[in-house]
Each structure stands twice: as structure tokens, then as C-alpha cells.
Amino acid sequence: GQQVMQIPQYQHVQEGEDFTTYCNSSTTLSNIQWYKQRPGGHPVFLIQLVKSGEVKKQKRLTFQFGEAKKNSSLHITATQTTDVGTYFCAGRNSGGYQKVTFGTGTKLQVIP
Amino acid sequence: SQTIHQWPATLVQPVGSPLSLECTVEGTSNPNLYWYRQAAGRGLQLLFYSVGIGQISSEVPQNLSASRPQDRQFILSSKKLLLSDSGFYLCAWSLGGGITEAFFGQGTRLTVV
Numbered sequence: 001g002q003q004v005m006q007i008p009q010y011q012h013v014q015e016g017e018d019f020t021t022y023c024n025s026s027t028t029l030s031n032i033q034w035y036k037q038r039p040g041g042h043p044v045f046l047i048q049l050v051k052s053g054e055v056k057k058q059k060r061l062t063f064q065f066g067e068a069k070k071n072s073s074l075h076i077t078a079t080q081t082t083d084v085g086t087y088f089c090a091g092r093n094s095g096g097y098q099k100v101t102f103g104t105g106t107k108l109q110v111i112p
Numbered sequence: 113s114q115t116i117h118q119w120p121a122t123l124v125q126p127v128g129s130p131l132s133l134e135c136t137v138e139g140t141s142n143p144n145l146y147w148y149r150q151a152a153g154r155g156l157q158l159l160f161y162s163v164g165i166g167q168i169s170s171e172v173p174q175n176l177s178a179s180r181p182q183d184r185q186f187i188l189s190s191k192k193l194l195l196s197d198s199g200f201y202l203c204a205w206s207l208g209g210g211i212t213e214a215f216f217g218q219g220t221r222l223t224v225v
Contacts, residue, residue, distance in 0.1 A: 041219075043214075044216070045214065090214070100146070100158075102158070
């Protein structure tokens, strides 16, 4: 079955440093989504990428979808304490199934 | 606007007891519905998904089951809970037939003792 892995699993950064999490799928994806889960909360949708090589920005967050549509990355510039949480990528495979498979997540801790 | 309700928020159950978690969606029709489990500090494991009434797909073998008796109602059940069933259970919905985001409920934190 489809597997979506993320690295790193955990990341501690000093406030102001940059952060990147990488997402890799075992199969080609029709789209990739990114979610953020604050401690004790539920995942909240951030963004969706559809096109090969697509890059989208949300303030300090930059999202990229790989050319082969099998990997993606999320980069945060100058992290803030409000960025703390677990970031998940989620892929919908290109085989027509309706389900969304979540990545293993990257837990970000920002040290003030 | 669409909303998703999931209850209860927390639950402590003894081993061997039954389980019933309910999730309802308002403001949309024929949503795709999902049950996920998140073990402490871990990722989201897809348990079940449904594209319509009575249509349930199971992703992992386990002692849990799911049912969709109505279009916007999704129920997660177990006849006898195991210690390993402890975790954070999340219900989610998305629109079908397209490329859309998933909206999550607040989750149920289940502790089996």
C-alpha cells in the first residue's frame, strides 16, 4: 500500500532559525496537502499543491511539490514560538481512491 | 458552513468493555468520512474510510469496526477493547470526487485501563 514518510521525526530549533521538513511517497500523488497540529489539538489544513514542481508561499512558510509528484517539502523561515507543533503532509494517490494518506509527521519545537 | 462534531472528548474504558465513538457532519452532503488513530507522539493512522452510506473500507486489521448508518454519521465501535486501543481518535471529512482538504473533529482521547 501507499506509504508516506517524513523526515526528520523531531526537530528542535532556536527561535529565528529556519526549519525544513521533507515528505516522500512510495507512489505518485495526485496532490499533496500540509497540515499543522498544535499540541493537544487536531490537524488543521495549511495548503494544497497539485502541479508538478509547484511552489506556494504563506508568509514565512514555503511549500514545494516535487517534479515527479512523489515528494514535497515545507520550509519555515525565521521560526517563531507560534510555529510549535507537528507538521503532516498528506497525499492523495493518483489511482483514483478517495482516501488521504498522512505522513509520519515532523514535530517542531522552537526554543525561545 | 460545514461543521464536524465528535464525541466524547475524553474516555476512560476498562479492558474488555465495548466502545462507541460518534462523528457527525453538518452543512454538506455525501462527504467522504474517515477515522484516524494517533498514538502518543506518533503520526496519523488511517483506520476506516467511507465514500457513502454503508460503504466502509478498512485499512488495518484490528478489533475495531466502523459503520455509516446515515449520510453524515460515522461510528467507530469495538466489542472488546484492548490496552493497545488507547490513543487519540480523529474523525475527518472531505468532499468526494475532487482534490479537497480534510476537516478534522476535535478528537477523542481514549485510555483503556
